[in-house]
Amino acid sequence: MDETPILKLNDMKGANTLALLRVLLRRDGMSRVELARASRCDNTTVTRAVRDLFSRGVITRAGRKDLAHGRPRELLALAPDGPLLLGVALEPDRIVAVLADLRGTVRYQAEAAPDGPADCRRYLDELETRIRQLTAAAGRLPAGAGIALFGSFGTGGRLETVSSFPELANFDFPAWFQERFAFPVALCDTLIARMYHELYRHPESAAGKLMLISSGSSGIGMALAENGELRFSNNLHGGELGHNICEPDGLPCACGRRGCLETRASRRAWLEAVRTACGTPELGFAEAAKRGQAGDPAVVAATAPMICFLGTAIANQVNNLMVDKVVLTGSMMELGERFHTALETTVRSLLFPAIDRRLQMVFRSGEEESGAVGAALVAAEPLLRDFTAFRTAVPVRVSGT
Amino acid sequence: MDETPILKLNDMKGANTLALLRVLLRRDGMSRVELARASRCDNTTVTRAVRDLFSRGVITRAGRKDLAHGRPRELLALAPDGPLLLGVALEPDRIVAVLADLRGTVRYQAEAAPDGPADCRRYLDELETRIRQLTAAAGRLPAGAGIALFGSFGTGGRLETVSSFPELANFDFPAWFQERFAFPVALCDTLIARMYHELYRHPESAAGKLMLISSGSSGIGMALAENGELRFSNNLHGGELGHNICEPDGLPCACGRRGCLETRASRRAWLEAVRTACGTPELGFAEAAKRGQAGDPAVVAATAPMICFLGTAIANQVNNLMVDKVVLTGSMMELGERFHTALETTVRSLLFPAIDRRLQMVFRSGEEESGAVGAALVAAEPLLRDFTAFRTAVPVRVSGT
DNA sequence: CGCTTTTTTTCAAACGGCAAAAAAATATTG
DNA sequence: CAATATTTTTTTGCCGTTTGAAAAAAAGCG
Numbered sequence: 001m002d003e004t005p006i007l008k009l010n011d012m013k014g015a016n017t018l019a020l021l022r023v024l025l026r027r028d029g030m031s032r033v034e035l036a037r038a039s040r041c042d043n044t045t046v047t048r049a050v051r052d053l054f055s056r057g058v059i060t061r062a063g064r065k066d067l068a069h070g071r072p073r074e075l076l077a078l079a080p081d082g083p084l085l086l087g088v089a090l091e092p093d094r095i096v097a098v099l100a101d102l103r104g105t106v107r108y109q110a111e112a113a114p115d116g117p118a119d120c121r122r123y124l125d126e127l128e129t130r131i132r133q134l135t136a137a138a139g140r141l142p143a144g145a146g147i148a149l150f151g152s153f154g155t156g157g158r159l160e161t162v163s164s165f166p167e168l169a170n171f172d173f174p175a176w177f178q179e180r181f182a183f184p185v186a187l188c189d190t191l192i193a194r195m196y197h198e199l200y201r202h203p204e205s206a207a208g209k210l211m212l213i214s215s216g217s218s219g220i221g222m223a224l225a226e227n228g229e230l231r232f233s234n235n236l237h238g239g240e241l242g243h244n245i246c247e248p249d250g251l252p253c254a255c256g257r258r259g260c261l262e263t264r265a266s267r268r269a270w271l272e273a274v275r276t277a278c279g280t281p282e283l284g285f286a287e288a289a290k291r292g293q294a295g296d297p298a299v300v301a302a303t304a305p306m307i308c309f310l311g312t313a314i315a316n317q318v319n320n321l322m323v324d325k326v327v328l329t330g331s332m333m334e335l336g337e338r339f340h341t342a343l344e345t346t347v348r349s350l351l352f353p354a355i356d357r358r359l360q361m362v363f364r365s366g367e368e369e370s371g372a373v374g375a376a377l378v379a380a381e382p383l384l385r386d387f388t389a390f391r392t393a394v395p396v397r398v399s400g401t
Numbered sequence: 402m403d404e405t406p407i408l409k410l411n412d413m414k415g416a417n418t419l420a421l422l423r424v425l426l427r428r429d430g431m432s433r434v435e436l437a438r439a440s441r442c443d444n445t446t447v448t449r450a451v452r453d454l455f456s457r458g459v460i461t462r463a464g465r466k467d468l469a470h471g472r473p474r475e476l477l478a479l480a481p482d483g484p485l486l487l488g489v490a491l492e493p494d495r496i497v498a499v500l501a502d503l504r505g506t507v508r509y510q511a512e513a514a515p516d517g518p519a520d521c522r523r524y525l526d527e528l529e530t531r532i533r534q535l536t537a538a539a540g541r542l543p544a545g546a547g548i549a550l551f552g553s554f555g556t557g558g559r560l561e562t563v564s565s566f567p568e569l570a571n572f573d574f575p576a577w578f579q580e581r582f583a584f585p586v587a588l589c590d591t592l593i594a595r596m597y598h599e600l601y602r603h604p605e606s607a608a609g610k611l612m613l614i615s616s617g618s619s620g621i622g623m624a625l626a627e628n629g630e631l632r633f634s635n636n637l638h639g640g641e642l643g644h645n646i647c648e649p650d651g652l653p654c655a656c657g658r659r660g661c662l663e664t665r666a667s668r669r670a671w672l673e674a675v676r677t678a679c680g681t682p683e684l685g686f687a688e689a690a691k692r693g694q695a696g697d698p699a700v701v702a703a704t705a706p707m708i709c710f711l712g713t714a715i716a717n718q719v720n721n722l723m724v725d726k727v728v729l730t731g732s733m734m735e736l737g738e739r740f741h742t743a744l745e746t747t748v749r750s751l752l753f754p755a756i757d758r759r760l761q762m763v764f765r766s767g768e769e770e771s772g773a774v775g776a777a778l779v780a781a782e783p784l785l786r787d788f789t790a791f792r793t794a795v796p797v798r799v800s801g802t
Numbered sequence: 803c804g805c806t807t808t809t810t811t812t813c814a815a816a817c818g819g820c821a822a823a824a825a826a827a828t829a830t831t832g
Numbered sequence: 833c834a835a836t837a838t839t840t841t842t843t844t845g846c847c848g849t850t851t852g853a854a855a856a857a858a859a860g861c862g
Contacts (some may be wrong), residue, residue, distance in 0.1 A: 005421040012408040019405040070807025071859040232722040312646045320640040321633040351780040471840025472826040
């Protein structure tokens with residue numbers, strides 16, 4: 001029942017300061033004129049906004065740059081003692097918690113590998129301990145928190161389903177959090193957190209139409225953005241590419257249907273196929289990946305169906321949505337360059353020429369903290385639009401530091 | 402290279418008057434307070450906007466409504482002599498041209514069925530004649546024009562590819578138009594025009610996530626909108642669902658690949674399958690559809706693959722994008738209710754339960770002018786945001802009427 | 803001092819929003 | 833029946849916020 005959106009003065013100011021700050025987040029050491037040109041805001045708007053951000057301790061002076069003629073530029077940078085955001089990724093086998101600045105640079109980090117999701121109470125205790133540990137180390141309270149998990153939730157933030165922690169279904173996480181901590185919390189799907197990580201940590205991805213694909217032990221997910229803004233995501237929940245049906249009468253899937261992409265392209269399905277092809281039922285994932293990367297014919301042959309089905313699913317989506325850039329991340333990306341090349345070739349062979357010409361494909365690996373950092377960035381975005389709320393949140397200090 | 406969008410005062414005003422007018426477009430006879438409540442604008446904002454729209458001749462008084470107590474409401478309506486928009490659909494076998502008001506109500510209509518796209522010059526002459534005929538009948542010039550065709554074009558409006566008129570590739574249509582007519586013109590893909598038709602003529606579709614699927618002789622297309630705004634469409638160009646690959650090693654398609662949805666679900670493919678199943682190679686489409694609607698077992702069996710593949714493609718997309726509403730339109734919808742039911746059942750059986758619960762599926766038929774009307778609405782939208790340009794466009798009158 | 807570029811200040815214009823007033827009807831009361 | 837109260841809509845006046853253009857100030861160089 002959402003009607004045509006109307007705009008208030010606040011929305012305008014928020015959009016403009018967000019644009020301004022995003023430019024500064026890309027790179028420290030910009031001057032006011034540069035900010036104005038890059039954000040297409042007026043000079044005077046920038047001056048005013050910058051003054052405001054100074055007074056709130058968000059940015060700081062970072063020297064000056066002498067030009068050949070004229071007054072030198074005063075360079076600006078994110079304040080080192082500016083607001084921090086807590087970001088937490090609740091993954092099946094570990095908890096990652098970070099304190100990051102508005103740019104998503106990690107300042108403090110804590111990790112835990114609880115016994116497993118079996119004991120819900122101990123898991124939450126562990127989480128609480130880690131958060132206290134982080135805020136103590138930082139010596140101040142974060143301005144907000146973002147929690148990323150594999151699941152969905154209502155507008156209020158109450159959990160609905162949590163794929164990796166069935167016991168947490170219907171748990172009122174925001175209430176739990178607010179009973180313990182004095183700063184606001186926001187929940188999001190891990191996939192959305194990763195998308196924020198991509199948009200802020202690789203800001204060139206914030207232009208045009210972006211599709212993020214993340215594969216993990218819990219499936220293959222997808223998120224979309226257009227010009228840096230999330231699209232088609234209900235309550236910060238991502239889409240499940242892994243359950244696209246890609247074969248009319250395919251293999252049975254755990255979801256109860258047949259022919260889901262995951263029956264062909266999940267980590268488990270692939271390993272199974274490789275084991276069968278090699279005749280080694282005990283082969284581990286890492287070893288299998290190594291063999292594939294080395295060009296072992298049996299492994300390559302066993303990988304072909306995955307490439308075919310995954311590539312088709314990606315290409316279909318790219319064609320339909322006229323996507324400009326596809327970013328692939330997650331555990332399946334550990335299969336190495338040979339796999340990447342084969343997948344990209346397959347995808348491109350299925351695209352319309354005009355779309356193929358524009359499409360960029362990027363494989364990202366080694367971003368172990370993208371979920372936690374992205375969660376922090378989800379919590380940061382409202383601040384980037386409006387720091388008036390922030391003024392009250394930061395002065396609170398942890399005693400004894 | 403699009404950066405984070407910034408907002409100016411004009412954008413704010415534009416967004417608000419657009420919201421206001423959309424409420425009035427839904428139904429004539431609203432009063433100012435009703436407009437304010439429905440659009441969530443302030444009372445006084447509405448008063449000012451309404452005064453402005455009066456002075457520009459866009460709206461008019463439409464009586465008053467007495468309440469039990471208090472001052473009666475002054476009812477407002479779109480002015481009958483308000484701005485008109487020209488909308489043209491260049492379809493393979495016909496030209497449809499309409500003059501419509503801001504709401505998309507057709508005031509004047511002209512249709513032509515040229516010999517075919519063989520002779521490009523005669524085709525364009527025919528178009529010019531029809532437009533002159535319409536403006537003469539109306540006695541005034543439209544405030545703008547929208548042209549819908551099956552194809553794509555650059556930002557400048559120059560045609561790139563036109564699937565139904567290969568000869569028009571690289572034709573500078575806007576230049577041709579501006580040499581002949583004194584009002585602005587905008588080009589769009591027919592699919593986008595149909596989407597605008599859906600959003601404005603069935604305004605309940607302007608809430609939430611909408612997927613429009615339109616099947617015709619030239620394929621199966623798809624367009625997306627979120628809260629009444631177009632999404633993932635390059636330069637008003639739609640996506641081609643018909644070339645989603647739905648079978649790993651399927652039938653060869655005209656596009657050069659294998660397994661495209663169109664090899665199973667296009668009008669032609671379906672008719673072919675039915676003819677084979679019935680053993681009647683001369684069977685016509687209408688007769689085949691009638692048999693299918695009557696439940697002829699051979700036809701039903703021949704239709705099954707289409708339902709399966711089309712249903713899967715739709716369900717995959719709905720799951721991925723968490724679509725709230727699917728609207729199906731175009732020639733394939735002539736297959737009748739039995740087909741609709743079967744398709745909907747198939748789609749729903751493949752959705753995640755949470756998404757199935759929210760999804761609405763609508764089959765539309767009999768909207769022959771949706772392309773032309775939608776094109777007019779494409780041209781209308783900028784006016785709804787800002788009528789200052791309109792002031793100069795309308796007073797121009799055709800002499801001799 | 804003249805020149806150039808950046809930054810700040812000043813002032814005007816546009817817009818939304820609150821509150822009070824005005825308007826336009828009906829209901830109530832003397 | 834006339835005067836007044838009541839109710840709801842609409843308009844007006846005024847204020848705060850924001851952007852934007854132009855002037856002024858600042859900061860360097862030759």
